Amino acid sequence: MESKRVKPQLKKNLWKPEEDLILKNYVETHGEGNWATVSERSGLMRGGKSCRLRWKNYLRPNIKRGEMSKEEEDLIIRMHKLLGNRWSLIAGRLPGRTDNEVKNYWNTHLNKKCLLGKRKATNSNNHEEEDNEENMNKKNKLGPPFHSEPHGSSLISLTSTTKLGLEEGSRKEESTVTEGNRMDYYTSSFNWDKMDYPIMPEAAVGGAGNSASFVFDDEPLIAYMDSFILLEAFGCGGEEL
DNA sequence: AAGTGCTGCAACCGCGTCATT
């Protein structure tokens, strides 16, 4: 009778410097990918996912560590307005930053900041509504922090499934966009990488002709359609609309 | 100095998507 091959117990919790070194050496020698085999071949008793995460978030070259700059912070806020919790896409606009880092930064710093701004801007009887919105956003995984239909208008809605093609590094990333994911529609109509402005254009974060002011959730829809978004989504500064 | 609570971050988990067979 053939005995079942016993899976080795995988290590969890924090990575040690020597483990980092092993993984780094392995990936530099063999290249990225085939994470499932990395643990076997490298001798690391870690799951493929764990190895991939560690490489992607910490060991990869050009990873930027340390405090977020004001520009990065602005960009995260604005991108979050545009995309919602699409951390990998947001991180893709921030060179050297990872989705995990952006996500953590949002949850620990910016989320509070925005909520605070919101609270200041809204009067006290809106609190229940805010909570509901938060819950709604939580439930809708793909949903950006969208609010109830502004002024009863109906926004662009999709009648068919659309593909949004976004390059992330060398990998072609495609997300299915279904009816209701409205901001995906905005982003699906253009290709980030064909855009000819720098990744963090000064203009987009406060340069001439573009507002750098924060936009909080309680602002009307037009706030989402500010010049930055329009520039990105439609290739114009908004003047033509 | 010790205990407690809070915060921030690293890492894990579950699920969806895609490629391959």
Add this chain to the structure above:
DNA sequence: AAATGACGCGGTTGCAGCACT
């Protein structure tokens, strides 16, 4: 067309370090 495995993403958890009492 269906099954399977690999990969990527977003949500969540666990823990170390810090502040406060």
